Amino acid sequence: PDALVAPIVHGRPVGFAAESIRHFARAIIDGTSPLVDGLDGLAATRLVLAMEESAQRGEPVAVGDLWAI
Known part of the structure; x- marks a missing residue:
């Protein structure tokens, strides 16, 4: 299974990998430190x-x- 796109909730990938990548990308965009x-x-x-x-x-x-x- 592809951990990056499963499961889909409200048309958006969720789960550990997707949320981690989203958080990291947001930190880069905002110029903040990732957790x-x-x-x-x-x-x-x-x-x-x-x-x-x-x-x-x-x-x-x-x-x-x-x-x-």
């Missing part, structure tokens, strides 16, 4: 990768500073 920025996305990705590694190893994995560049 979640690139560093937040980087931290979330690092956390998920650490979780995956932990599951593969069967032991805890240190994540360190999630927001370090």
Whole structure:
């Protein structure tokens, strides 16, 4: 399924992906900061990768500073 266009409510795509993209676009247009920025996305990705590694190893994995560049 295409998460960007399902479901349609009142002729407009809704749902997590559609609302996230709409919010991000509005922040750019308005010149404001989005609720979640690139560093937040980087931290979330690092956390998920650490979780995956932990599951593969069967032991805890240190994540360190999630927001370090």
